[in-house]
Amino acid sequence: MAIAKRFPIAHETAFPQGAFLRGLVEPVTDFQAEQRPDGSRPQQRDKETGLPLWQCTVIDGDDEAGRREIGVTVKFAAEHQPVPPKNNSPMPWTPVEFVGLAALPYIDDSGRRPRIAWSFRAQSFAAPGHAAKVGEPKAVA
Template identity: 35%
Template sequence: MAVPRGTRFEIEHDHVFPAGAAIVGPVTPDMEYVSNEDKARGKQPKQKIDEQSGLPQWKVTVTDPSAEKDRDKSATVTLLDRVQPVPPPAAMAGFDFRPVMFEGLMVEPRVMGEKFKYQGWVLRATGMREPGSAAAPKPAASKGTSAQGASGQKAA
């Protein structure tokens, strides 16, 4: 059976992050790579646009306390939204990380690693919220978002 490259699978937050997840750092635009040669020519980087949904991509790093391997303790989740997503307000006392739940979470299988290859996952989401809070209603995105998400890495 052939599964086309780029196929995304919807998944519940608790299946990916059974012990929860916490944001470590800011939500930033996911920018296209620009080589030093192109920079010297004056080319400016642009924010990436998700090919399936047509929405701008934003990235955020999260920590996964349930991860067994060190390489899996941190993951990048790409958020798809017209405007920059705002992280939940409640930072843990003394630390700059915030518990979070992702809405519209999707995974895409990828081969990862340089020298040693392993099965990894690109994580995409359409929103985020504070754990325990009600899911906020989200307006429908152009071109649909049921099979697209955020580019994050999580190895299996």
């Protein structure tokens, strides 16, 4: 098959009305790992790179999104916690644009009827309009 499991997708395709960071970027807990003596669990690591996994909750700005699609989780595989752009908007949520966004469709059968849902991964994020394209050099000011 020509399409990989996780495929690249433009930020504008996934979030045509914008994406808004809600809360913080947090480590992904590895629930498959053994509990530590204090009851906590270690941070999950990416199966391909071995890097720690981080996640954030994003509000999809699409008015047509259903209530189950409004809050989206985006994960990052990175050695250090990704830092979001500064919120210069009057909103309580930070507008963001994802760089190196990839999507993975899956069947969510946790509701009354199964539906197609999406898992998102990104390399980084920036303020809208300031994201350098993957593989392109960043503009120097």
